[in-house]
Amino acid sequence: MPPLKQLLRDHHLRHTTARQEVFAALQSAERPLFIHQIVNLCPLSNRTSVYRTLNLFATLGIIETITSGWKSRYELAGPFKPHHHHLHCTACHQLIQLDIPILEETIKSFADSHEYMLTGHHIELTGLCKKCQLSLSQGRD
Amino acid sequence: MPPLKQLLRDHHLRHTTARQEVFAALQSAERPLFIHQIVNLCPLSNRTSVYRTLNLFATLGIIETITSGWKSRYELAGPFKPHHHHLHCTACHQLIQLDIPILEETIKSFADSHEYMLTGHHIELTGLCKKCQLSLSQGRD
DNA sequence: GTTACTGCAAATTGTTTGCAAGGAC
DNA sequence: GTCCTTGCAAACAATTTGCAGTAAC
Numbered sequence: 001m002p003p004l005k006q007l008l009r010d011h012h013l014r015h016t017t018a019r020q021e022v023f024a025a026l027q028s029a030e031r032p033l034f035i036h037q038i039v040n041l042c043p044l045s046n047r048t049s050v051y052r053t054l055n056l057f058a059t060l061g062i063i064e065t066i067t068s069g070w071k072s073r074y075e076l077a078g079p080f081k082p083h084h085h086h087l088h089c090t091a092c093h094q095l096i097q098l099d100i101p102i103l104e105e106t107i108k109s110f111a112d113s114h115e116y117m118l119t120g121h122h123i124e125l126t127g128l129c130k131k132c133q134l135s136l137s138q139g140r141d
Numbered sequence: 142m143p144p145l146k147q148l149l150r151d152h153h154l155r156h157t158t159a160r161q162e163v164f165a166a167l168q169s170a171e172r173p174l175f176i177h178q179i180v181n182l183c184p185l186s187n188r189t190s191v192y193r194t195l196n197l198f199a200t201l202g203i204i205e206t207i208t209s210g211w212k213s214r215y216e217l218a219g220p221f222k223p224h225h226h227h228l229h230c231t232a233c234h235q236l237i238q239l240d241i242p243i244l245e246e247t248i249k250s251f252a253d254s255h256e257y258m259l260t261g262h263h264i265e266l267t268g269l270c271k272k273c274q275l276s277l278s279q280g281r282d
Numbered sequence: 283g284t285t286a287c288t289g290c291a292a293a294t295t296g297t298t299t300g301c302a303a304g305g306a307c
Numbered sequence: 308g309t310c311c312t313t314g315c316a317a318a319c320a321a322t323t324t325g326c327a328g329t330a331a332c
Contacts, residue, residue: 014306014311035296046314051297067206067213071296087257090200100251106243111266116228118268125252126202126218127259155286155331176321187289192322 003080007060018045022053023062027081031095032066032073064122077120085123091132098125144221148201159186163194164203168221173207173214202260218261226264239266 004023005015025041026033033041039050054074057063064077066086073095075081085103087096103123111118145164146156166182167174174182180191195215198204205218207227226244228237244264252259 012311016306016312018313047296048298048315049313052312065208067208072208072213087252087255089257090202090260096255098251100247102247103244106241106247107264107266110241111268116266116268118266120268121264121266123262123264125248125257125259125262126205127252127257127261128202130256133258153286157287157331159288188321189290189323190288193287 004062007062011060013056018042018049018053019056021045022050022057023076026063026074026076029075031097032075032086034071034073038074061119064120066122066124085125087125087127089129089132090126091128094129096129098123145203148203152201154197159183159190159194160197162186163191163198164217167204167215167217170216173216175214179215205261205263207263207265226266228266228268239264 004019008015008019021042021044022038025038028041029037035050035054038054039047042050045053054063058065058074061077062080063074066073066075085098085100087098088094089096100123107121108118145160149156149160162183162185163179166179169182176191176195179195180188183191186194195204199206199215202218203221204215206213206215208214226239226241228239241264248262249259
């Protein structure tokens with residue numbers, strides 16, 4: 001049984017088309033998706049259902065929310081996908097994926113020593129990429 | 142000269158009432174603010190200006206965006222406030238402030254190696270605080 | 283004086299809700 | 308068959324834009 005179905009069953013929730021479709025869209029994505037992208041990737045599901053599904057998934061911890069600029073992006077979290085972190089350029093909003101094993105370990109031992117039961121974590125570095133550093137230092141935006 | 146004025150000058154930007162007011166609102170806040178809270182704290186500035194200012198501040202790295210639950214909150218970042226990170230309890234939604242010096246150093250050296258001009262970083266640990274671990278283990282959710 | 287910035291109002295876009303119909307179990 | 312979910316449409320909320328006036332330098 002696929003993990004989504006199992007998880008839904010555990011919570012007495014139904015394994016519906018919309019939930020499968022949204023899950024599949026997130027699973028197939030290389031990068032975190034904006035809501036409108038998810039909507040486009042889910043032609044079988046109404047926009048409203050996508051919202052409701054994302055809301056549910058967030059509550060269940062299936063997805064993580066990442067903020068870039070004003071908008072949020074969503075990606076599978078925790079047990080559903082090997083996670084990574086991001087470098088986010090605050091000017092052009094490009095996302096670069098990071099993998100920093102040392103951070104993972106440090107966080108884990110920190111949580112242990114403080115009696116937190118960690119279910120997830122998210123690290124985001126924000127700054128200016130090389131290109132945007134240049135254009136900003138040259139005057140007006 | 143206050144740091145905001147200096148920074149704006151460095152970017153050939155003007156030190157206006159709206160920018161001062163939004164900055165002051167963020168500075169006086171104990172916790173990250175939602176946009177509507179910032180708007181309320183800035184009676185001299187139009188809602189539109191608050192948006193434009195936050196947008197600018199985000200680009201300049203003056204503020205950081207953090208996601209807690211479903212909505213985003215904003216707080217001063219980097220050089221403008223001694224920063225910290227959060228443990229977000231997924232049960233009671235309380236934000237607990239954290240301080241993890243080792244992570245800071247690791248992150249700094251990592252950014253250097255990528256030619257990124259880091260303006261900030263944010264680490265969010267999600268999990269259950271001690272209290273909620275107890276109450277959850279004693280009954281249903 | 284020049285021109286970046288602001289406020290306003292309207293346009294646009296994003297999100298939620300109520301309710302009847304449909305689908306999962 | 309029961310009741311959770313969905314789709315639709317409409318309400319509601321958030322964000323952006325154009326433009327004329329204002330303020331920073």
